[in-house]
Amino acid sequence: MSIGAAEEIVDLLVIGAGPTGLACAIEAQRTGFTAMLVDKGCLCNSLFHYPAHMTFFTTPELLEIGGMPFSSPNQKPNRNEALEYYRKVAEYYKLDVRQYEKVERVDGSDGNFVVHTMDQFGRILKHRARKLVIATGYYDLPNYLGIPGEDLVKVKHYYHEPHPFYGLDVVVIGGKNSAAIAALDLWRHGAKVTLVHRGAAMHRHVKYWILPDINNRVKNGEITAYFDSTVTNISEDEVTLSTPSGVVTIANQFVFALTGYHPDFSFIEQLGVKLDETNDRCPMCDPATLESNVPGIYLAGVIVAGERTNEIFIENGRFHGQQIAEALRGKLVAA
Structure with missing residues (x-):
């Protein structure tokens, strides 16, 4: 593909290649649709930036996606085990993951979205998709203190x-x-x-x-x-x-x-998704299908809960892919 040229259209493009994003792509593929993921960092970028020796609070089976078992000798797996697991899942399902592509903007509408991304060399690429999933998490945006000296390199x-x-x-x-x-x-x-x-x-x-x-x-x-x-x-x-x-x-x-993090609300709003300012800035979406107020744009993972970032984790966000795939089954097959 030449830089800047739009690819053949895919059924679903997932923005965010963390565990929830991977689960969305997997469930779409298992339902018979084509899927692609784009991420501004590496596969499971947030997990990669966790402390090197971090141990999860949960057990391995609650981190599983795509029906693949997560084998670990430890009752609670660590960061490195999780990264290896998700790499193997991506490999097994032959997921089309475009790493180090930052989404600059999204044009088009339901059935024909054009996602403009920029790679690490500043080159612009375009991807076309019938439907979008926003699974960008929240770990990339710290809650700043707003005090003098916070911008110091230390x-x-x-x-x-x-x-x-x-x-x-x-x-x-x-x-x-x-x-x-x-x-x-x-x-x-x-x-x-x-x-x-x-x-x-x-x-x-x-x-x-x-x-x-x-x-x-x-x-x-x-x-x-x-x-x-x-x-x-x-x-x-x-x-x-x-x-x-x-x-x-x-x-x-x-x-x-280490005062917490928040979702990229500005990006969500740029897509036309409305936030409920009376309900912790929760994006408006159908709780059954997770489709937002913008037709064809679905939400998955922690961003569904707005500022309540302690409500959705890998353990429950991983099931969002099934909800979205079921919604796509009715809409894309009928299209």
């Missing part, structure tokens, strides 16, 4: 591994799983960790085997914690906190602002 919104921070003063902002896991991992590998959380204690939904660990490290003074506190300023060598005891300034070399 401030990070993702945590991968501890080695580069050995012996350094590190602040971790947040009170949920990602913050607790990062703080513990950094401390265990020689970083001097300060945890800052606006709540009175770590969140009650922190994984049950993580919560007592982080609480004990704080109780023993191995990790310094400031609860009911916020970071108000970040400079090259310090961080300023607002605490119940007043303003506190501490030495600092790196900050992990």
